[in-house]
Amino acid sequence: MKILITGASSGIGKEIARKAASRYDEMVIAGRNSERLEELRSELTEKYGIKVSVFAADLSIQENCIRLFEENKDVHLLVxxxxxxxxxxxxxxxxxxxxxxxxxxxxxxxxxxxLYLGEMKKRGSGHILNTASMAGFFPGPLMSTYYATKAYVVSISEAVREELRREGSEVTVSILCPGPVSTGFGKAANVDFHFEGFSRTPQKIASYALKKLPSFYIIPGIEIKAARFLSHILPASFSAKVIYNIQNNKN
Ligand SMILES: NC(=O)c1ccc[n+]([C@@H]2O[C@H](COP(=O)([O-])OP(=O)(O)OC[C@H]3O[C@@H](n4cnc5c(N)ncnc54)[C@H](OP(=O)(O)O)[C@@H]3O)[C@@H](O)[C@H]2O)c1
Structure with a gap:
């Protein structure tokens, strides 16, 4: 059984790699930082005797995603x-x-x-776990592009899930929707989260995600589940006001 994890050089992806290593025979870890990926490869190979391949490339370039797929079609779980x-x-x-x-x-x-859904459907099995975010449930003033990208992840995953259900497919899609997690995310986003006591560790998120698979919604924390519920009943204009105030409290 083979697992592919993108964004494995840091944070949530790295911890998913650590937690999943004992359950898979083969793993592909992808990201741009080859040094960090090589370190993780050595750690996991040594500790779990698992075969780990590093795919160091910028995935914002679509050809790299296609190459990643072409070189690793036999994946059972895509993270x-x-x-x-x-x-x-x-x-x-x-x-x-x-x-x-x-x-x-x-x-x-x-x-x-x-690409992987097509391949998994041909094979008749496989799971895809898309990392969305609580941000995918709301409009996000002062972080608008990020929130919108995560809304896309939530929407397309919901749609594809229904297609698979109608087909009676064995292939599943899930979405991981955390709130704040203490990772490299804040630095990359130029933000210092003031969420002490509220943010979770990537270790906790990774364990929870793997435990909950293949459930569709993987939402760590009662407050994030409540936020999703509220996103269905509050007008978007009201949510935007609340999120503006939350975002404005970060720097
Ligand atoms: N932390 C949070 O509060 C939080 C909350 C909800 C959802 N999320 C989501 O969780 C996921 C993981 O983020 P994280 O919190 O673990 O942050 P992180 O520690 O910064 O990790 C981000 C990962 O994405 C990879 N990445 C970014 N751009 C890439 C590119 N162009 N090509 C290839 N890899 C790229 C990074 O690898 P390289 O730097 O090596 O390229 C890194 O491994 C993201 O999708 C994020 O939106 C995070």
């Missing part, structure tokens, strides 16, 4: 996790960073999901 955010008013954030974010959080996620 589609690479992503990042950026904080600031829409007209103040960098267009280049927004584009990179859309290419990573949406296009790379979409490309890998599409």
């Amino acid at each position: 589609n996790n690479a992503g990042f955010g950026d904080v600031g008013a829409f007209d103040k954030t960098s267009l280049n960073k927004d584009t990179q974010m859309i290419q990573t959080n949406i296009i790379a996620m979409h490309t890998l999901m599409k």
Whole structure:
């Protein structure tokens, strides 16, 4: 059994790799930072005797996603996790960073999901875990592009889940929707979260995600589940006001 994890050089992806290593025979870990990926490869090979391959490439470039798939078609669990955010008013954030974010959080996620779903359906089995976020439930003033990218992940995953259900497919899609997690995310997004006592560790998120698979919604924490519920009953204009205040408390 083979698992592929994107965004495995850090944070949630790295911890999923550590927690999943004892359950799989083979693992592919992807990200741009080859040094960190090699370190993780050595750690996991030594500790668990698992075969680990490193795929060091920028997944915001679609050809790299296609190459990753072509070289590793026989994957049973795809953890589609690479992503990042950026904080600031829409007209103040960098267009280049927004584009990179859309290419990573949406296009790379979409490309890998599409390619692997087709392959898994041919084979008649497989699971895809897309890392969305609580951000995918709301409009996100002062982090608007990031929230919108995660709304895409939630929406397309819901739609594909229904297609699979109608077909009676054995292939499953899940979404992981955490709230704040203490990872490299804050640094990449230029934000210091003031969420002491509220943010979770990537170790906890990883354990929870693997325990809950293949459930569709994987939402760690009662408060995040409550937030999802509220997102269905509150008008988007009201949610946007609340999220603005939350985002405004970060720097
Ligand atoms: N931390 C949170 O509060 C939080 C909450 C909800 C959802 N999430 C989501 O969780 C996922 C993982 O984030 P994290 O919190 O673990 O942050 P992180 O520690 O910064 O990890 C992000 C991972 O994504 C990879 N990545 C980013 N851009 C990439 C690119 N262009 N090509 C290939 N790999 C790329 C990074 O690898 P390289 O740097 O090596 O490229 C890294 O391994 C993201 O999708 C994020 O949106 C995070």
